[in-house]
Amino acid sequence: MNPASDRLARQIRFIVEVDRLKNVLRQTWLTDASRQENSAEHSWHVVLMAHLLAEHVPAPVDVTRVTRMLLVHDIVEIDAGDTFAYDAAGNADRAERERAAADRIFGLLPADQIEEWRALWDEFEALDTEESRFAHAIDRLQPLLQNLHTHGGAWRSHGVTREQILERMRPIEHATPGIWPYIVSTIDEVWAKGWIRSVE
DSSP states (O other): OOOOHHHHHHHHHHHHHGGGGGGGEEEEEESSSEEEEEEHHHHHHHHHHHHGGGGGSSSOOOOHHHHHHHTTTTHHHHHHOOOOTTTTHHTTTTTHHHHHOOOOOOOOOOOOHHHHHHHHHHHHEEEEEEHHHHHHHHHHHHHHHHHTTTTTHHHHTTTTTTTHHHHHTTHHHHTTTTTTHHHHHHHHHHTTTSBBBOOO
16 A cells, blocks of 8 residues: 555544544533433534634634644543543543543554644643633533533533532633633522532
């Protein structure tokens, strides 16, 4: 096989492999509560949100880089599964499982693209750039909206508290402080309606 053909074959293999992300179900439900969302749908949704909400970031960010991070941030769930944000036991080894998944899945690509795309995933995880912090904020905001529109949704079914949710949403306060008052009022609204509880 010539190098060009081998390169294309590796790219196609990666493309086919990541199609499996459509089969990874998340704990969150669609806003109409008809079914659980899958991770590929989540990735598309947060990319759209990043473009719409970039104006709320105090410092300029490279939105293209943000969206590329968001496109790949959950690819590891093909192997590692979706770990519920509030599952302490599941999160104990999540980082290790996801790193192994990143090694395998990005390893399907041609060498230069392994480096490029893995670097985006690593940047998202490291939270050491304005782009990665904004990407994380959007990743936290999206399920909040779903839980709001499904009467507490996964929060309610798993007994998540108001305090846990506020702590989980902190990246939004730091990356997009202008959105933070909306987040707090939304959580207070859900709590006031009795859809979530507070620590007693």
